[in-house]
Amino acid sequence: MRERQQLPVLGQPQPERADAARNRQKIVDCAARMIAERGAEQLSLDEVARAACVGVGTVYRRFGDRAGLIYALIDERERHFQAAFLNGPPPLGPGAGPEERIAAFLRGLVDHVFGQEELFLLLEKSSPKARFTGPYAVYHTHLSALLARARPTAEARFLADALLAPASAGLIHFQRTERGLTVEQIKDGLDDLVRIVWRGSGLR
Template sequence: MNATAHTHERADAARNRRRILAAAARLLAERGAAALSMDEVAQAAGVGVGTVYRRFTDRAGLLYALIDQRERDFQAAFLHGPPPLGPGAGPAERLRAFLHALAERTDQQADLLLMAEADSPAARFEASYDLYHRHLAMLIGRLRPEADAAYLADALLAPFAANLFVHQRRARGMTLQRIRAGLDELTAGLTRSG
């Protein structure tokens, strides 16, 4: 096998991936996240259930693939996009913009994130979380060099656990604006000048 075969997805595998994701998105839109099963996705995609499991390992893997494009867009925005979310603004403005954008992003895919975290409890602390944590720790370090930036980054990310976020939005009836205002209160000590 040549190196190209290892680095590029086979055409039939890419086609199956697209079919599986399209079927999963359709089922999700029609019946909600709770109704999404690997067997039903395979049947809707016209592939064997083994193909779905080989491609995505488990339901959490499938859910994260559905989440992936929005996640890529969000990461591009805070890493390379325009200020204040992206580079070019001060650390206080970037911190606020990041937390507000993360609240919106979490709200938009709350059901998927909730299911992914329920299916794989460690999933919350994988690649995206690490990137968010490093980004927040960097901003906190610029604002307050003496602070424990690693701890504070975890503390600021805690409200984005899907189960808590969904509970606040649905059971407690908190608006997205109220959650953003609360995040502003949490960061007030960090962002206060002087």
């Protein structure tokens, strides 16, 4: 059976030897268990190495830093989400108009982030490079492409960042815990934002 390839967004080296793949999975499983028991804030690569019975150097070589390990932990759900908006059925996938696809993407992104909120919060607290690379870079490219097709004269890269900002884990967490908003209300608010951008940009 062919070994499954990882998405480039996750930044994991490929292909892997069988022993390297086993070590990687052991490390990821230990990290997931530690997060379930103690929370993501306490995640330490040194402790993960000890729990997985591998050398600390192995963990650092394999993942680089804590952000790299977080990418590995969100990998499976990230694959499914990316497959849905790149190749899935409309309106999230191809086949719908740009506004409809962007609205569906942002709603899907809120669900995706909320489903792994603790990990995304931890990722956003990592270095700025980690915050805006990885999955974020794929989301940004996807939105930029939709915006550029709809209005070639717009600064699509800026608008993509502007639309992604309200879907960050930190803001979603704040809106839920401090503002008292539900996830559905947050998604409805993003729908309103997309409509405002469309009308204000003359896209209708």
